[in-house]
Amino acid sequence: MSRTASDLAVWERARRGGERRSVAVRLRRARSAAVPYLFVAPVLLFLGALLIYPVVLNIIMSFQDRQLGNLISGPAKWVGTRNYDAIFHDPVFKSAVVHSVLYTVISVAIQLVIALMLALFYSRHFRGARLFRSLFLVSYAIPIVVSAQVFKWLLDGRGMVNSVLQSLHLQDQPQYWLADTRLALGAVIAVQLWLGIPFTMVNLLAGLSTIPDELHEAAAIDGANAWRRFWDITWPLLRPTAAAATILSLIFAFKNFDLIWIATKGGPGNATTTLPTLAYQTAFEQFLFGRGAAILNLIFAACFVLALGYIFSLRREERVA
Amino acid sequence: MGLLSRRRRWALAVLLLLAITAGLAACGGSDNSNTTGSTTKAASGPTTITWWDYFGYSPEGNNAINGMIAAYEKSHPGVKIKRTSYAYPDFFTKFNQTVATNHTPDIAAMDAGQIPSYAAQGALQDMTKYVSNWPVKSQFFPQVLDQVTVQDKTYGVPFRSNSIVLWYNKDLFKQAGISTPPQTWDELRADAKKLTNGQHSGICFPATKDEVGAFMFESFLWQSGSDLQKIGDPASVNALNYVNTLVNVDKSAPKSVLQWSWDDIAAQFTSGKCATMMNGPWVYGAVDSGKKVKNWGVAKLPTGPAGGSAPLGGEAWVIGKSAKNPDAVWKLIQWLSDNNNSFKPIMSGLQSFIVRKDQQGLAGADWSSIVPVVSEQVKIARARSAYGTNYNQISTAVQNMEQAVLTGQTPAKDAASQASGQIKPLLPQG
Numbered sequence: 001m002s003r004t005a006s007d008l009a010v011w012e013r014a015r016r017g018g019e020r021r022s023v024a025v026r027l028r029r030a031r032s033a034a035v036p037y038l039f040v041a042p043v044l045l046f047l048g049a050l051l052i053y054p055v056v057l058n059i060i061m062s063f064q065d066r067q068l069g070n071l072i073s074g075p076a077k078w079v080g081t082r083n084y085d086a087i088f089h090d091p092v093f094k095s096a097v098v099h100s101v102l103y104t105v106i107s108v109a110i111q112l113v114i115a116l117m118l119a120l121f122y123s124r125h126f127r128g129a130r131l132f133r134s135l136f137l138v139s140y141a142i143p144i145v146v147s148a149q150v151f152k153w154l155l156d157g158r159g160m161v162n163s164v165l166q167s168l169h170l171q172d173q174p175q176y177w178l179a180d181t182r183l184a185l186g187a188v189i190a191v192q193l194w195l196g197i198p199f200t201m202v203n204l205l206a207g208l209s210t211i212p213d214e215l216h217e218a219a220a221i222d223g224a225n226a227w228r229r230f231w232d233i234t235w236p237l238l239r240p241t242a243a244a245a246t247i248l249s250l251i252f253a254f255k256n257f258d259l260i261w262i263a264t265k266g267g268p269g270n271a272t273t274t275l276p277t278l279a280y281q282t283a284f285e286q287f288l289f290g291r292g293a294a295i296l297n298l299i300f301a302a303c304f305v306l307a308l309g310y311i312f313s314l315r316r317e318e319r320v321a
Numbered sequence: 322m323g324l325l326s327r328r329r330r331w332a333l334a335v336l337l338l339l340a341i342t343a344g345l346a347a348c349g350g351s352d353n354s355n356t357t358g359s360t361t362k363a364a365s366g367p368t369t370i371t372w373w374d375y376f377g378y379s380p381e382g383n384n385a386i387n388g389m390i391a392a393y394e395k396s397h398p399g400v401k402i403k404r405t406s407y408a409y410p411d412f413f414t415k416f417n418q419t420v421a422t423n424h425t426p427d428i429a430a431m432d433a434g435q436i437p438s439y440a441a442q443g444a445l446q447d448m449t450k451y452v453s454n455w456p457v458k459s460q461f462f463p464q465v466l467d468q469v470t471v472q473d474k475t476y477g478v479p480f481r482s483n484s485i486v487l488w489y490n491k492d493l494f495k496q497a498g499i500s501t502p503p504q505t506w507d508e509l510r511a512d513a514k515k516l517t518n519g520q521h522s523g524i525c526f527p528a529t530k531d532e533v534g535a536f537m538f539e540s541f542l543w544q545s546g547s548d549l550q551k552i553g554d555p556a557s558v559n560a561l562n563y564v565n566t567l568v569n570v571d572k573s574a575p576k577s578v579l580q581w582s583w584d585d586i587a588a589q590f591t592s593g594k595c596a597t598m599m600n601g602p603w604v605y606g607a608v609d610s611g612k613k614v615k616n617w618g619v620a621k622l623p624t625g626p627a628g629g630s631a632p633l634g635g636e637a638w639v640i641g642k643s644a645k646n647p648d649a650v651w652k653l654i655q656w657l658s659d660n661n662n663s664f665k666p667i668m669s670g671l672q673s674f675i676v677r678k679d680q681q682g683l684a685g686a687d688w689s690s691i692v693p694v695v696s697e698q699v700k701i702a703r704a705r706s707a708y709g710t711n712y713n714q715i716s717t718a719v720q721n722m723e724q725a726v727l728t729g730q731t732p733a734k735d736a737a738s739q740a741s742g743q744i745k746p747l748l749p750q751g
Contacts, residue, residue, distance in 0.1 A: 032327050038334035066441055071421040157577040158594065176576040181728040267530040268579040269728035270721065285531070286714045287438065295580070300685065 053302065062293035071289055081295040092270050093278065093295070099185060100274040104253040105261075107192040112192070112246055115200035120230070122201075123208040132209035133205065140198040151191045152178065155263075178264050181271040188260055188272050192253060199252075201243050207241025208234070240313060247310040251303050275299050343514035368400045368649050373416065373431035376671060377406035379606050381395060385670020388662055393656055400649065425641030427650050431477060433468040433635045434532070434705045434712070440476040441710030446640040449474045451651045457658055460677040468704040469637045477637030478654050480663070481673040483602050484631040484702040485624065486695055490721045491616040493521065493596040502597070502620035504706070506544070506563060509597075509623040513573035523573035525586045525595035528564070530724050533582050535716040537599065538564065538723045539632045539705070540707035544625025549708050549715060550748055553741030559626065561726045561733035568727050579727060590614065601634060602695050609689070610619040619694045635676070674699050709749035718743040 062083055064076040087093045122133045139147065154160050155177040162174040177187040211234060219229050257276040260266065266273035266281065273281075275295055283292025372390065376382035383406070390402045405426070407415055413435070419425040425444060439445050452475045453457045458466070461479060469477035487509075489502045497516050503509040513523030527533045541564055542548065547556035567574045572733070581589070587604035589595040591611030599622065608617065620632050638654045642648050657663050660680060667673050669688035674696050675681060686692060708715055722740035725731040 028327065031331055035327075035334050037332055038331075038338055041338050049366065153578075156580070157575050176579075179576045181730060264580065266528055267724055269724040269730050270530075271728065281717070285715055287442065288714070297372075311655040 015202040032293060058293045058300070059297055061290055062297050066289035066293070067287055079290065083291045086291055087294055092273060095270060096275050096278045097275045099272060100254060100276075103185065103189055103192070103256075103272075103274055104250055107189045107196060107253050108246060108249045110189075111193055111196045111200050111249060112242065115197045115204055115245075116198070116242070118201050118266050119204035119208055120234075136198045136201060138198075139194055140202075144195065144258040145262060147195060148191070148259045151194075152263045155187055155191075181269050183270060184264055184271045188263055190257065191259060191263065195259065196249055196253065200211050200249055203245035203248075204238065205242060207238050207245075211237045244310060245314060247306055251306045251310070254306070255299060255303055336746070338537050368646060369404045370400060370428060370646075370650060370653060371426040372402050372404045372428050373407070373412070373426040375407050375409045375412040376430065380386075380722040381606065381670045381672075383534040384663045385666035388666055388670075389657065392662065393653060397652075397656075398736045400653075402653075405446045410616050416444075420642070423643050425643040427641055427644040427646070428653060429639050429641060430480075430636045431528045431639045432738050433477065433479060433633075433637050434536075436469050436477050436637060437706050437708075437710050438713050439472045439639075440474075444642055445476045446642055446644060446647055447474050448476060448478065448640060448651070451654075452478070455655075457677070457679075460679045462676060462678070462700075464633055464702060464704050465635065465676045468633065468635065468705065468706045471710065478658055479635060479637040479676045480657065480667055480678045481637075481671055482633060482635035482699050482702075483672070483674055484633055484651070484695060485537065485599050485601050486621060486631075486691070486698050487597055487599055488590060488608065488617060488619050488621045489597040490590070490593065490614055491618055492614070493593070497596075502618065503623050504620075505623050506625050510563075510567065510571065510573070513567060513597065515572070521594050521596050522575045522589075523571075523595075524567060524597050524599070525574055525578060525581065525589055526599035527582050527586060528568070528578045528723055528727055529580060529582055530720045531582075532575065532713075532716055532720075534723060535624055536632050536634070536705075538719060539703075540599075540622055543630035543632075543703060544622070544627060546627030549719070549744060552719070552744055553738045558733045559690065561723065561737060563625075564723065565726050565733060569729065576727075579724060586611065590617075602674070602691060605672050605689060605691060612684050619691045621694060629701055631698050633699065633704045635673070645668050654716070709747070715744050718747075 061076075063078060065082075066076050066080050070076050118136070122129050137282060156162075157174050157176045157179065159177075161177065164169075165171045166174070175183060177183050215233050216229055219233055224232070255276055256274075257280065260272055260274055260277050261280065264272045266277040278300060279292050279295040279299065282288050282295060374386060376386050386404065386406070390404055394400060394402060397506070397624060413432075416425070416429065416439075420439070420442065422477075431439065436445070462482075465479045465482055466475075466583075469475055469479055487502060493516060494500075494502070494512075499512050499515065503512045509524065516523035527537050538560075539549070541560040542552070542557060545555055545556040545560035545563070547560060551557065568576060568578065578586075583600055583604060584607070586595065586598050587600055587607045590598045591608055591614050593613050608614070621629060623629075629649045638657060641653075644650050660683060664683055665685035668675075668685050672688070673681075674692065675686055680686065705712060718740045722736045725736045725739075726733050
């Protein structure tokens, strides 16, 4: 077909029209691509105001000399790293770091083992399994303030734990669970276990329910015993869920304030002082807001690293699934 | 395509975004405005005075305060008082927030021990100009006025005072063959030993890691002849060792005192588990209404090597820094300081003791059997205001020191010298 001038003119018009159309199409596509971001924008603004702003403010405050009068407004002297120097040289801070790490790691480790055993047990199908499973959530549903106060009474020198242990002849003298420096941290860890196991157990149960029974049956037919079935089938498939649950528990235990504050207030003799309780005392009892902000920033940094680990483990979980 | 067309979804998203932004702006706007207390100049319309206190913990206290407020509003028709009452621990957290956001209440019933710190933080208005020519000022007992004076400026008007005394279970004393309450440290130690067995402890007093524990320990410190500025000297070591002996050597005081506060100890006393306790008149209601222990008495705290002493507690009326009409608040405070208006409710409703010479002998002062003893104790009590505006940090050093000794972590001498190193730079210099 030969190209005549009129054909060229037609093509020219068509091309330009096409361009206009493609511009319109592009614009429409861009708008519809932007719609999801617009829906998310309010949440981002909200989070920005409620999370980013206080965090940034806190970081700035840790380099200033802030007292009650100039806490929000008013001039504050910039003191550089003096607050951080003060806390790093404070023996109470050093022991608080040790207590925080011990409290977090020990309680989460034991929590994981016990919750795993319970989850394995309750994932079986027997009469009343679901009922007993949900009873475990009772401790998760009670406000921490209430549980902590009740345990404070139970663990008192004249409390019920002592009378039970003595009537079972497991001890002959009352132990001061919360007033003895050697026992206090252990007692608080024990209470944290009671509080934390249900959450981990529920997570692990959810993970276990995604493992198809056929795998276990096939393995049993092939002659695998219970331990091999667990180690070679259950655990590898459960590992991502377990990792996520562990990291969440670590974050929760590391920043836990209510339990320790109500049970022991960080005592006796700073034996249960952790970073959160130390930060509270520094900021709100001694009015040293700059120093309190410094401690809180360290807590935030640790939790932030753990949270990154959580996101990383989630992506691994998705890949496995 | 779904329910909404592309265009409609776009419009909805934009609308949502605008709505949320507008909402945030509205919330943010009101926080940035510099609204201070809600007193308004009484040119026209009623004056509103915001009032904060922590006396809602007992019905008598609540009624006493509400009664006085109602009487004031009745006699001053242009004034409305808006009262908020918090539990003691929450009070200071909330008050701190109001100081930080410049929204303080106009008038507050403030713990006198905290006044120097708050004054230093700029949370309270200087009342010197009001009280300098006030005839009532000379009536206050000197140590009571000391509490509210910071660097020669007055920041409060005291209205309530108390101190710690020794409460003892007369029945248990009779059983143990002790006829009178102990009057010296040695007598207390001997009596407590006799009174300790499987059913009850001889002596209970708070040794917690907070101001309560520091408050209690200061009495031992002063009785030994030492003082917060002199911690580290042999007398302070003596005081630490004495307390340690009661808790860890004789075991007359259970180790739980490291965790027990005033109310816990009162509960132990009223159930017969502590034969004697060191506590304040604020637990009078609980002890008086106890069903198990009916036969009890009070006595002054046992004297130490340097004599008798106790810490002075109490409250004063303060004007918050955000009060826009301090003159109206001062008028209220003057009215509250008139014995005709306030003496009876403050004495019996708030379990208080006289703070002024012109209150001696007034009817209503004898609201309970414990009044004579506690009044005597208040007379020799010491204010905590002499330690300057860093008292909170000094108190922390004292708490750590006492707990380090009582938990067996540090011997008394080392704990005292450690605390001394922390305290010296915090004291008022020069």
